[in-house]
Amino acid sequence: MATDQLSAVFAALADPTRREILLRLMDSDANVSELAEPFAVSQPAISKHLKVLEGAGLVSRTRVATSRFSHLEAEPLREATMWMERYKHFWNTGFDKLDAALAAYQAREKAVQGDSTDEPEDEDR
Structure with a gap:
């Protein structure tokens, strides 16, 4: 075209x-x-x-x-659809990077929350 x-x-x-x-x-x-x-x-x-x-x-x-x-x-x-298809890889790559960044962020948040919810051990018991 x-x-x-x-x-x-x-x-x-x-x-x-x-x-x-x-x-x-x-x-x-x-x-x-x-x-x-x-x-x-x-x-x-x-x-x-x-x-x-x-x-x-x-x-x-x-x-x-x-x-x-x-x-x-x-x-x-x-x-026109074939022309736009060229950008599919661009968007998918960007979304894959966003998914990876979000997963890493959620893992860090979970680790931080896990550390703050641990009860300190009471040595007097």
């Missing part, structure tokens, strides 16, 4: 309305009026969102009689 297309995909995904449209298109193709139903925005506003999604390669549109249907194109999402 070219960097410019990757940027377009992430820019398109930055808007919650566009993300919801993509979720809706996972179920089936839909026309603008069907996509606009759950939103408190006009059909022209949904059309503008669709143009952004189409420009990012996330949606294709076909004409059937007088209706235009939008279809989810998932390939750019897969490629």
Whole structure:
């Protein structure tokens, strides 16, 4: 995936309305009026969102009689996911280090608490 297309995909995904449209298109193709139903925005506003999604390669549109249907194109999402996957190792390594530091801290705390709860021996008994 070219960097410019990757940027377009992430820019398109930055808007919650566009993300919801993509979720809706996972179920089936839909026309603008069907996509606009759950939103408190006009059909022209949904059309503008669709143009952004189409420009990012996330949606294709076909004409059937007088209706235009939008279809989810998932390939750019897969490629964006693969790009983000590069950072998984970074995050996992950081979390592993955090887990080790937390375990060491908890072990020290347990040792300190164990030392302070030991009762001193009374030699008079």
